[in-house]
Amino acid sequence: MKLSARTRQLAATGAAAVLLLGGSVACAPPEKESGGAETQSGVKAAEATSAEDFGGIDGLVEAAKAEGELNVIALPPDWANYGAIIKAFSDKYGIKVNSAQPDASSQDEINAANQQKGKSTAPDVFDLGQSVALANTAMFAPYKVTTFDDIPAAFKDADGTWVNDYGGYMSIGFDSAKVPEVTSVDDLLKPEYRGSVALNGDPTQAGAAFSGVLMVALSQGGSVDDIAPGVEFFRKLADAGNFLPVDPTPATIESGQTPVVIDWNYTNAAETKKLPSWKVLVPPDHAVAGYYYQAINKDAPHPAAARLWQEFLYSDEGQNLFALGGVRPVRADNMAADGTLDEAATASVPVIDGPVTVPTPEQTEAATKYLAEHWAAAIG
Template structure:
């Protein structure tokens, strides 16, 4: 039996290495026929429509003639909509994606249908949990970024201990979110790597640095660093920094190991009205063609045969270690996240 502790993968790239010996699979003819008979599917998504959602939907429809109806929704809205539809006895959605936080409540409510696309056969175990309740589309990596106009590369913090330098006091910022991708995830990473006693001692010292808490997501925080409002951004996504750097923004990211990894996942709703069309769409999303769209948008795809657009942002091609904080531990009411949030409230607020 896998424990909650088992969902905190150690500082390693091994969990993200591909499974060898698998060729790309093709969807079964029977699945394609049943999917075409359903004619459409409904997808709740938090991904960028112009860069990811629309290109995936259009290419899938062109290939199979099946309409993809998508609606943008954050995780809280997704959970509310799906639970409300289940209570009413009329499920309207087939698929939903998530940064992980919708998985625990919908799992508890029994509203996720287990399914593993055949296309995931060659993916690393990280992207296909034993529960079969979700599939990992990509892993995103949170780390430290800095404004290159304010901080020289040679002076930028390279390690967690470097963040304790007094010169950074009051010049660092992170998002004031209670999600696992915020300060609580940083705390969990530190405790996982350093151990409880040493980790808590480090966090107490770090709290003296007066890290600024700002509302908004990681993109908002990165933009504040880019604008020069702060010199250092903590728990920001490395692929965001690469995208902004390509547009000549004064930003760079640090390979502060281990980085924090969190999955972008997608799942099949229990009682989905178009289950076969949804399953066929998942086969397409995880195929080489689907993952190339993910890569082109600047994300590091989970497909081992599709490299990131910028090789530096993935742990294998970029040669860095990471700690995976899996969706199963993203509930703020349960351990370990509840404990990490308590530490955040006590030390950093």
């Protein structure tokens, strides 16, 4: 499962429908000439800020096809429907998609870009959690997709340096054939859940895990400004022998190794298709929501393909493919108004009536600092 995480502003009050380094190689890959081919406007592909620099979408498609490949990272096929998205993009444009480290964290994405800078294997694009994304904006190339004006201002950088792509709710997934029904966060401290409760990643590096600790903190009387009760709860879980220090994956879930998983609702929901006894709870009184951040690596080895990928993700086709993955696409409201949103797909996304907690960047930064100082000691 993807370890990256994102948190962005969503409806925080009222009725809210809020609708992720591969193996080593024997020799280093060749260095890439930076910048790519020149566009129709005379700027290099790596400096293009819109499709207009290529003379329009057709020109961008031509440039991307000439590159022939796209490198993505940390995109599990069962996360937000990325398997189908990658296939649809590749089939549509005839571009080979190289998917590295599907189970990597957001920080792993940045590390890979730094370690492989100038090489043909470097990531072309990023899909990141909020804290990691906002800490590394100097690595991103500003680009405005053709649907940029259709994306709410709260979910994008004004220059297109980053744009939110999809969001969801934090949840508890559990195998009802192996553990009792989970009705609340507090249930997880019961003896029946000994050696059963896994968190998707390290909350100091992975957005899903960070949001999981925040959800738990809210259930224990904490707040977005006080995540300490969440850390304390996990200390109790560890002391009771209930916390399972294993990063969950579809394989660990289906084998029964991780019968309880705290993760995004859409990732947990994907397991219900494979494991009929798998159920998903979004605690309605402690709802935590978040969006992920999409960005282009400014040193992308395939700069035109990277930009075409963004165009695809934010097109009606790409956004509906996200919806089919159980996430809320960022253009959902406008597409619904235009009649272009796949309503059958969004029907699988939970609707929470009531307050939804979404940390600001400043709150995320403060909470991440607290976790860095206290998490490791808490879980032993």
